[in-house]
Amino acid sequence: MSQPLPSSAAPVVSLRDVHKSFGSLKVLDGVSFEVPRGEVMAIIGRSGSGKSTALRCIDRLETIESGEIIVCGHRVSDPKLPLRALRLDVGIVFQSYNLFPHLTIEENICLAPVTVKGKRRAEARETARRVLGQVGLGDKLDSYPEQLSGGQQQRAAIARSLAMEPQVMLFDEVTSALDPELTGEVLRVIEQLAAGGMTMVMVTHEMGFARRVADRIVFMHQGKVWETGPAGILDAPETAELRQFVGSGL
Amino acid sequence: MIATQLGATHLQFLLQGALWTVVLSAIALVGGGLLGFLVALCRVSGSRAVRLASGAYVQVVQGTPLLVIMFLVFFGLPPLGLNVSPLAAASASLILYVSAYMGEIWRGCIESVPKPQWEAAECLAMSRTQRMFHVVLPQAVRIATPPTVGFLVQIIKNTSLASVVGFVELARAGQIINNSLFEPFLVYLIIALLYFAMCYPLSRWSRRLERRTGFARRQQVVSP
Numbered sequence: 001m002s003q004p005l006p007s008s009a010a011p012v013v014s015l016r017d018v019h020k021s022f023g024s025l026k027v028l029d030g031v032s033f034e035v036p037r038g039e040v041m042a043i044i045g046r047s048g049s050g051k052s053t054a055l056r057c058i059d060r061l062e063t064i065e066s067g068e069i070i071v072c073g074h075r076v077s078d079p080k081l082p083l084r085a086l087r088l089d090v091g092i093v094f095q096s097y098n099l100f101p102h103l104t105i106e107e108n109i110c111l112a113p114v115t116v117k118g119k120r121r122a123e124a125r126e127t128a129r130r131v132l133g134q135v136g137l138g139d140k141l142d143s144y145p146e147q148l149s150g151g152q153q154q155r156a157a158i159a160r161s162l163a164m165e166p167q168v169m170l171f172d173e174v175t176s177a178l179d180p181e182l183t184g185e186v187l188r189v190i191e192q193l194a195a196g197g198m199t200m201v202m203v204t205h206e207m208g209f210a211r212r213v214a215d216r217i218v219f220m221h222q223g224k225v226w227e228t229g230p231a232g233i234l235d236a237p238e239t240a241e242l243r244q245f246v247g248s249g250l
Numbered sequence: 251m252i253a254t255q256l257g258a259t260h261l262q263f264l265l266q267g268a269l270w271t272v273v274l275s276a277i278a279l280v281g282g283g284l285l286g287f288l289v290a291l292c293r294v295s296g297s298r299a300v301r302l303a304s305g306a307y308v309q310v311v312q313g314t315p316l317l318v319i320m321f322l323v324f325f326g327l328p329p330l331g332l333n334v335s336p337l338a339a340a341s342a343s344l345i346l347y348v349s350a351y352m353g354e355i356w357r358g359c360i361e362s363v364p365k366p367q368w369e370a371a372e373c374l375a376m377s378r379t380q381r382m383f384h385v386v387l388p389q390a391v392r393i394a395t396p397p398t399v400g401f402l403v404q405i406i407k408n409t410s411l412a413s414v415v416g417f418v419e420l421a422r423a424g425q426i427i428n429n430s431l432f433e434p435f436l437v438y439l440i441i442a443l444l445y446f447a448m449c450y451p452l453s454r455w456s457r458r459l460e461r462r463t464g465f466a467r468r469q470q471v472v473s474p
Contacts, residue, residue, distance in 0.1 A: 059373060061369060061372075061373070083372075084375050084377065087372070087373055087374065087375035088375045090373075091373075092373045094366065094369075094370065096366055098366045098367060098369065098370035099370075100367065100370070100371075100385055100389075101389065102388045102389050102392070111374070111376075111384055111385075112371075112374035112375060112376055115376060115380050115384060116374065116375045116376055116377075116380070160374070161374075164374060164375065
């Protein structure tokens with residue numbers, strides 16, 4: 001366990017000894033990690049290792065049984081936490097994009113800034129234009145999600161999160177539903193965000209990408225943080241499980 | 251002198267009845283629709299008590315024949331000091347009946363909006379009400395349109411039960427004419443045709459809507 005940090009350098013995301021079960025299945029078995037501001041953390045591991053659940057716990061899409069989660073100063077593990085405040089600080093992008101199909105891309109992006117933050121329409125539109133430019137979709141304002149390719153939809157979903165100006169972005173296997181050629185365009189956007197200093201936690205299967213972009217890797221196995229360290233651990237794994245995972249053709 | 255052959259006045263009387271059928275259907279649709287919308291929202295409410303109470307309402311109304319509801323309202327209320335006209339009794343009964351069925355149809359439609367849509371809206375810090383009105387309901391409306399138009403056909407046909415409380419809509423108008431002409435086959439055939447003329451376009455429309463909104467169901471099936 002690391003030394004307690006002074007509050008100015010407090011980690012943006014911190015999990016301490018987090019436990020969670022689905023019925024009799026233990027999915028998180030004492031998970032701890034910290035993500036300092038401006039860092040990118042990649043969570044890797046087999047399916048069923050608990051990595052997506054750990055990520056979803058950060059945004060309180062799952063509740064935990066014991067342990068402590070603090071995100072941007074919000075005590076997420078407190079059942080009485082006002083969720084709205086947490087979600088204003090945390091952006092999340094899902095594997096299945098989850099754009100709103102009845103709204104244009106611009107409306108998708110403007111909806112929350114207008115309804116939640118009370119921004120004026122014109123101002124929200126300005127933001128939509130900016131974030132869409134950032135993800136390379138400046139010409140898709142008036143398109144509906146179903147008119148876009150999977151990669152474009154995923155980039156639009158990233159833009160929608162960015163428009164809320166979150167402190168930290170979570171990515172839950174955002175390229176797993178995409179063809180290899182579409183994966184690249186989404187990863188490039190995430191890489192740009194990393195370069196821009198955004199704090200990010202991503203669950204990913206893209207080992208090359210994790211190695212290139214992540215400041216820190218967390219390898220999860222059987223609901224535990226099995227091995228963690230800088231990207232270099234992928235080249236020199238200490239545990240047999242990570243060695244096997246890295247060597248399994250990824 | 252009573253006419254013994256079907257004439258223009260009879261047809262006029264039937265068309266007038268048909269008009270009342272349309273009016274009664276419209277009242278049932280609008281009133282039942284508004285109440286049904288409330289029922290649907292209660293059925294998916296965050297509060298367990300509200301869900302249970304609205305569920306019980308639906309069960310009771312759906313478990314009671316419309317005919318009995320009409321009798322209850324028309325004959326049951328006057329002894330309690332509440333006099334109701336045939337139109338009021340028929341309207342109230344139909345509104346109750348329609349609200350229970352529409353409420354259930356729409357509950358199903360709201361629940362068939364994929365869960366990740368709720369989740370995505372929740373993660374954008376939207377409140378439950380904002381999620382419902384900006385994200386879920388607009389999608390539910392698309393899913394709901396074909397079955398709602400389809401149910402409208404049921405409403406139109408069920409207004410014929412209002413004849414038992416003495417309300418002169420199409421079926422009752424036919425009865426009255428038949429009582430004087432004794433031409434049941436002819437008279438009821440005309441009535442059947444008039445009902446068909448009202449319902450068939452709606453059935454066709456519903457079918458068309460179903461085909462057109464098929465897209466609503468073939469999106470976002472990627473599972474984590």
